[in-house]
Structure formats: C-alpha cells, structure tokens
Amino acid sequence: MRVRDLLDVLECRVEAGAAGLDNEVKGGYASDLLSDVMAHAGEGDVWVTVQAHQNVVAVATLVSLACVVVAGGVECEPEAARRAEEEGIPLLRSRLPAFEVVGRLYVAGIRARPGAD
C-alpha cells in the first residue's frame, strides 16, 4: 500500500510533502510523544498524531517514516509544512479523530509491526 492510497481511506488532504506520496506504507504507529515514536516506530510506518509542529517532521525524517497523519482536524503549523515539503515527507491532515484514523488504517490492513522496538 502506498501513502496515496490512504488519502481516500482517511478523508485527508495533503498539507505538504507530496513528493513522498508513493512511499510504501509498511506498518503503523500512533503516539503524541516524540521520544516514544523515536523508540518504537519503524521505517515505512504511517504515524498518527495530533502534534503538528516542525519537530514532528524532524522525527519522521530521522526514523524514515512513510508519512505523518495529523488527526482531529488539528491545524499544521506553517513551519511543519515547510519542513515536510523540503524533506518530501507527506504531511496529511484528517478531520477524523485519531481513534477513527487508526481504526480505518487497521481495516485497510495496516498493522503495528511486531518487535518494533
């Protein structure tokens, strides 16, 4: 599954980083704590969060995530969008609450990766 396949599923729009829409989605992780994501998310994961500042993009880049989904209709900070564009990391924004976003990803076949440690 590619990041672009998530757009309809999550009813989300691409805020920035469209260059990475063909990234393969290999798994998923949900958290609002940056260190927790650093420690447990894996390369190619979709990350669901309600954090929407530039450090989110820095973390996503460092662990080579497939994309970031900002849930709950939270506004992305302009600096986050600028950074996502620069790094080519898709920053997606959905009006759906995080719980619903994760549920839809699960139904679409995305799983947390075992041993993502």
Place this chain on the structure above:
Amino acid sequence: MRLECRVTGGDFQAAGEAAAKLKRTLRQVGIDAETGRRAAIVAYEAEMNIVIHALRGVLSVEISPECIEILANDEGPGIPDIPLAMQEGYSTAPEHIREMGFGAGLGLPNMKRYSDEFRIESVVGRGTSVRMVIKIASKGSQT
C-alpha cells in the same frame, strides 16, 4: 571521520538538525540502516535534551570502522540526581514543552537502550556530558 554541531538551548526551530546531519553522513559512508537508525535516535535525544534543558552545547561524533562515538556536552543546570533522571517517565521539562510531545521522561532511557556503551556525568550549575558508543555490525554478522 568527525562531525561537530553546535546546539542552542531553546531553539526548537533548528532542533533535530544535528541528528539529521549525522544520519545523512552515516548513510553516505555506507553504514547499515539499523545502526544508522540507532545512532540517529540517541543523537536526537541528546540534541533535544540540550535544546530543552541547557543553554548551549555541542554534539560531536567520531565515526570509525568499528563504532560511532557520540559526545554531547552542554552548559546548563546539570542533573542533581542521575539515577532518578534515568528512570523512564521522570522529567523536569516544563509544561509548554510537554505539550509539544517532549519531556515524557524517555530521552535518557532511549539513549541508554539504543547505545552499546552509555556514560553520563553532570555537575549541578555547570552542565552535563553524555558519551555513547554504538558498535557497527561487521559485515556478515548483520541480522
């Protein structure tokens, strides 16, 4: 090979740049992805600790064929009780920083967990030094 990056306390704009630079460099010199990931994690946590808690600091990295050595030295308040600071979930980060998703008390534990050697020293009122070593898996023994 040696890398050195200055890190400024309170600068959340530039935060993560030192770790990103390290990750790019490791990829360029052909370090395997898992080792690169571990180095990026510990460097990022060390960098963020300086941004969150210290006035300023320097992240220096020495890359040899056997290992990656990361030193984070800062001028700052120091840590009065290191065993307490090493506990998962313990943090002294202020509320506005926690709201950004930092300060969950995972930084130091992550640094220890993802490095092969970890040493921390601190002088209250002066600053903190962290030294971390990540061994590079020799070719053929990579999993």
